[in-house]
Amino acid sequence: MRFSIYRYNPDIDAEPRMQDYDIALEPTDRMLLDALVRIKEHDDTLSLRRSCREGVCGSDAMNINGRNGLACITKLADVKEPVVIRPLPGLPVIRDLIVDMSQFFKQYHSIKPYLQNDTPEPEKERLQSPADREELNGLYECILCACCSTACPSFWWNPDKFVGPAGLLQAYRFIADTRDEATNERLDNLEDPYRLFRCHSIMNCVDVCPKGLNPTRAIGKIKEMMVKRTV
Amino acid sequence: MSIAKRQFDAVVVGAGGSGLRAALQLSESNLKVAVLSKVFPTRSHTVAAQGGVAASLGNDGEDNWHWHMFDTVKGSDYLGDQDAIEFMCRKANEAVYELEHFGMPFDRTPDGRIYQRPFGGQTRNYGEGPVKRSCAAADRTGHAMLHTLYQRNVRAHTQFFVEWMALDLIRDQSGDVLGVVAMEMETGEVMILQAKATLLATGGAGRIYSASTNAFINTGDGLGMAARAGIPLEDMEFWQFHPTGVAGAGVLITEGVRGEGGFLLNKNGERFMERYAPTVKDLASRDVVSRAMATEIKEGRGAGKDGEYILLKLDHLGADVIDKRLPGIREIAMKFANVDCTKDPIPVVPTCHYQMGGVPTNIHGQVYTLDNGAEKVVRGLYAAGECSCVSVHGANRLGTNSLLDLLVFGKSAAEQVVRDIAGDKAHKDLPKDATDRPLGRLARLDGATSGESVAEVGAEMRRTMQLHCGVFRFPDSLAEGVRKMLAVAERVKRTFTKDKSKVFNTARIEALELDNLVETAVSSMISATARQESRGAHDRSDFPNRDDVNWMKHTFWSKDGNRLEYKAVKLKPLTVETFQPKARVY
Amino acid sequence: MVNRTIVGAHYGLRDWLYQRITAVIMVVYVAGFFVLLCNGPKLDFATWRMMFTPQWMKYATLLFLFSLYLHAWIGVRDIVMDYVKHAGVRLALYAVFVIALLLYAAWSVRILWGI
Numbered sequence: 013m014r015f016s017i018y019r020y021n022p023d024i025d026a027e028p029r030m031q032d033y034d035i036a037l038e039p040t041d042r043m044l045l046d047a048l049v050r051i052k053e054h055d056d057t058l059s060l061r062r063s064c065r066e067g068v069c070g071s072d073a074m075n076i077n078g079r080n081g082l083a084c085i086t087k088l089a090d091v092k093e094p095v096v097i098r099p100l101p102g103l104p105v106i107r108d109l110i111v112d113m114s115q116f117f118k119q120y121h122s123i124k125p126y127l128q129n130d131t132p133e134p135e136k137e138r139l140q141s142p143a144d145r146e147e148l149n150g151l152y153e154c155i156l157c158a159c160c161s162t163a164c165p166s167f168w169w170n171p172d173k174f175v176g177p178a179g180l181l182q183a184y185r186f187i188a189d190t191r192d193e194a195t196n197e198r199l200d201n202l203e204d205p206y207r208l209f210r211c212h213s214i215m216n217c218v219d220v221c222p223k224g225l226n227p228t229r230a231i232g233k234i235k236e237m238m239v240k241r242t243v
Numbered sequence: 244m245s246i247a248k249r250q251f252d253a254v255v256v257g258a259g260g261s262g263l264r265a266a267l268q269l270s271e272s273n274l275k276v277a278v279l280s281k282v283f284p285t286r287s288h289t290v291a292a293q294g295g296v297a298a299s300l301g302n303d304g305e306d307n308w309h310w311h312m313f314d315t316v317k318g319s320d321y322l323g324d325q326d327a328i329e330f331m332c333r334k335a336n337e338a339v340y341e342l343e344h345f346g347m348p349f350d351r352t353p354d355g356r357i358y359q360r361p362f363g364g365q366t367r368n369y370g371e372g373p374v375k376r377s378c379a380a381a382d383r384t385g386h387a388m389l390h391t392l393y394q395r396n397v398r399a400h401t402q403f404f405v406e407w408m409a410l411d412l413i414r415d416q417s418g419d420v421l422g423v424v425a426m427e428m429e430t431g432e433v434m435i436l437q438a439k440a441t442l443l444a445t446g447g448a449g450r451i452y453s454a455s456t457n458a459f460i461n462t463g464d465g466l467g468m469a470a471r472a473g474i475p476l477e478d479m480e481f482w483q484f485h486p487t488g489v490a491g492a493g494v495l496i497t498e499g500v501r502g503e504g505g506f507l508l509n510k511n512g513e514r515f516m517e518r519y520a521p522t523v524k525d526l527a528s529r530d531v532v533s534r535a536m537a538t539e540i541k542e543g544r545g546a547g548k549d550g551e552y553i554l555l556k557l558d559h560l561g562a563d564v565i566d567k568r569l570p571g572i573r574e575i576a577m578k579f580a581n582v583d584c585t586k587d588p589i590p591v592v593p594t595c596h597y598q599m600g601g602v603p604t605n606i607h608g609q610v611y612t613l614d615n616g617a618e619k620v621v622r623g624l625y626a627a628g629e630c631s632c633v634s635v636h637g638a639n640r641l642g643t644n645s646l647l648d649l650l651v652f653g654k655s656a657a658e659q660v661v662r663d664i665a666g667d668k669a670h671k672d673l674p675k676d677a678t679d680r681p682l683g684r685l686a687r688l689d690g691a692t693s694g695e696s697v698a699e700v701g702a703e704m705r706r707t708m709q710l711h712c713g714v715f716r717f718p719d720s721l722a723e724g725v726r727k728m729l730a731v732a733e734r735v736k737r738t739f740t741k742d743k744s745k746v747f748n749t750a751r752i753e754a755l756e757l758d759n760l761v762e763t764a765v766s767s768m769i770s771a772t773a774r775q776e777s778r779g780a781h782d783r784s785d786f787p788n789r790d791d792v793n794w795m796k797h798t799f800w801s802k803d804g805n806r807l808e809y810k811a812v813k814l815k816p817l818t819v820e821t822f823q824p825k826a827r828v829y
Numbered sequence: 830m831v832n833r834t835i836v837g838a839h840y841g842l843r844d845w846l847y848q849r850i851t852a853v854i855m856v857v858y859v860a861g862f863f864v865l866l867c868n869g870p871k872l873d874f875a876t877w878r879m880m881f882t883p884q885w886m887k888y889a890t891l892l893f894l895f896s897l898y899l900h901a902w903i904g905v906r907d908i909v910m911d912y913v914k915h916a917g918v919r920l921a922l923y924a925v926f927v928i929a930l931l932l933y934a935a936w937s938v939r940i941l942w943g944i
Binding site for chain 1: 282286288300339340343344345349352353354355380383390391395398459579697698740742744745746747749
Binding site for chain 3: 200
């Protein structure tokens with residue numbers, strides 16, 4: 013199978029280049045990650061991140077034939093040859109398919125991604141109705157792979173100022189949690205022309221999310237809550 | 244060459260469940276903590292845990308920690324230390340409530356409490372029937388837990404060293420551990436992290452098998468470091484084979500599927516677990532179910548073209564239950580088995596899943612060595628989670644007890660660290676040879692111009708484990724396995740990478756990981772060959788029965804000369820009566 | 830000055846809301862205008878002029894045009910925010926746009942009430 017892979021090692025290369033690989037796959041190689049691991053057996057200088065190989069850890073996000081996705085759950089049968097693989101767009105490349113994700117995590121951290129509740133803890137669990145718990149579905153499942161944020165033009169232009177779809181999805185995950193008491197502070201934190209309002213509902217995030225989540229809807233709900241609070 | 248050095252009160256190696264739980268405790272105790280992780284914390288393998296965390300909350304039917312303790316002792320095939328098991332089961336409710344207060348998005352019962360489901364080996368009233376003890380967030384409990392713990396650490400301002408790999412422990416003449424030598428993966432820079440306490444939370448080494456549910460990063464780094472530093476590894480012959488890994492892919496299908504009402508079928512459509520475990524059937528403990536499946540396959544009743552797998556049927560639960568309680572499983576079945584599990588059964592096989600053994604620790608997370616058969620605490624070294632062996636899981640772990648283990652012992656180890664270093668004002672002086680071993684390993688790799696391919700030697704190691712140390716173990720095969728593995732270990736000393744770059748050199752990382760994997764593999768092969776009985780996950784054709792007279796003892800393997808020692812199982816719990824060994828029937 | 834990313838302007842919702850409201854006004858006006866055109870007599874300069882003689886039509890059209898300018902202001906500012914990083918240049922561009930839009934607004938009043 014034929015692959016064209018983005019290669020760049022600052023130690024050696026003056027500029028990034030595309031390298032072609034034509035490799036024989038084993039019958040057990042079903043996912044793109046299997047193929048990349050196979051390539052690395054032949055050429056150990058190819059660097060990429062990978063861990064769980066089942067789509068829950070979020071390590072192996074990359075740009076596959078122009079579209080962000082996780083290599084471990086992208087079936088080889090579904091991709092067109094030659095498979096063109098590049099690092100996630102919009103973030104600085106450290107080496108080959110490995111990007112510097114600090115900016116992405118900085119934005120995630122900026123929304124205070126933890127439950128805030130100052131009421132003294134009860135002896136047992138805090139109660140939450142199944143319906144209230146259901147509000148968190150489609151939010152808490154995020155694996156922080158960055159496929160969405162790095163597919164978002166607004167994040168490309170302002171990665172330092174715009175929280176991005178992943179961070180905003182998590183912001184809403186805590187706003188939507190009936191146990192969280194910091195909704196006002198969270199809304200205040202996002203009331204900014206950049207942090208939230210750079211989202212122009214382009215919906216690339218929804219299109220690429222490997223977990224089928226919908227950040228645009230979550231962002232819409234945040235705006236809705238702001239409107240309710242204001243008018 | 245001078246190497247940068249930084250000083251901390253405590254260094255935690257690993258940022259999975261136990262590492263994060265420990266780090267949180269340490270940070271909230273206002274210690275200066277460094278947490279090292281090869282991957283961003285939420286990418287640690289705890290993220291892949293699915294079914295739940297055990298606690299006898301009794302939210303849906305009566306339950307108590309005595310029953311949980313009994314199940315765990317029985318599940319361990321009486322090899323678990325009963326003091327540790329009591330400790331863990333009694334702390335379970337507190338640990339789970341704490342997690343809920345941290346924001347864990349547990350599923351809920353109609354009255355708003357934490358949702359609980361049945362799981363393998365978890366029973367009511369000392370084995371009468373299944374009990375709902377597994378606290379779950381759909382089939383993403385590990386993911387929800389890991390993210391919650393990470394988030395809580397963000398709140399506590401824990402200092403993370405992300406994408407740093409610990410290379411070796413620093414141990415001085417008197418045997419005290421004074422920190423680690425670690426490498427930043429992005430730059431290749433090596434640094435000494437000096438600490439009054441070093442806590443290993445590096446997880447298991449399930450990657451020593453070809454068919455494994457484990458992530459690529461599960462390379463037993465803590466075990467390798469401990470072994471090289473002269474610390475023995477305990478009970479390494481006990482490897483859990485999870486009954487339901489997707490055939491061919493190895494990806495985990497939670498036991499929660501059977502907890503919710505799914506069951507296993509052979510090619511004749513027979514629900515064969517009724518024959519092996521008449522009372523709890525498909526919810527027997529994992530070693531029992533895996534053996535039953537392997538027997539069915541061996542005796543020609545496996546499904547598939549070559550009779551190579553068993554079918555996991557769950558379509559009768561209905562699409563609603565599946566989408567609500569097992570959404571991740573539906574996704575995995577679709578992706579990795581091309582099966583819509585709301586219509587067709589999923590092809591599964593027993594797959595290496597969990598390491599019951601590990602670095603020997605007591606219930607306070609203190610690592611110890613054996614001194615004439617007695618426990619001797621290694622000052623400054625602690626361990627928690629899968630890399631440790633407390634031993635609460637004995638010869639076989641019950642599903643959902645691993646997430647509990649890492650919460651309870653992550654916290655208790657950290658509490659012990661806080662107590663131990665309360666009086667220590669200054670760091671102990673580092674020995675002169677502190678960096679010799681890790682720098683030597685790096686220099687060898689950097690200097691090697693030819694040698695063994697990491698991928699090939701690694702594959703040979705995995706094949707050997709798979710073939711010679713699987714669900715069923717045979718004397719001749721074990722002996723051959725030891726020979727092969729010792730040869731693999733020799734080859735590992737000559738590995739070579741083409742890539743010599745400093746920047747994010749993953750080839751070098753993989754070579755360093757193989758150093759750790761092979762220590763685990765050798766210890767497992769040798770420990771398994773020596774244990775002449777069948778107990779829990781260790782099943783020998785030549786010794787088909789459990790031997791409580793001669794083998795109620797833990798194995799301790801030392802790297803130095805592949806020496807084996809033994810220590811009796813602790814049968815005396817902390818406060819209750821001993822559960823005497825009985826025949827194990829489910 | 831320290832080169833540091835600063836956010837937290839504590840506005841944004843109002844503009845986002847204005848943009849939605851003005852959009853709705855423009856859609857309603859355009860739809861209504863279209864209906865008027867279709868139902869009216871043959872379109873020549875006289876009828877076109879006639880259409881704008883009632884006071885309510887003048888106000889409606891003015892509302893439409895003001896909505897357009899406000900909408901355009903927010904939209905253009907968003908684009909400038911994305912692509913023009915230099916604060917001085919950005920401020921100058923804002924000034925140009927604001928002055929232009931204010932002039933358009935005044936001009937609109939003159940045209941409508943000049944009929």
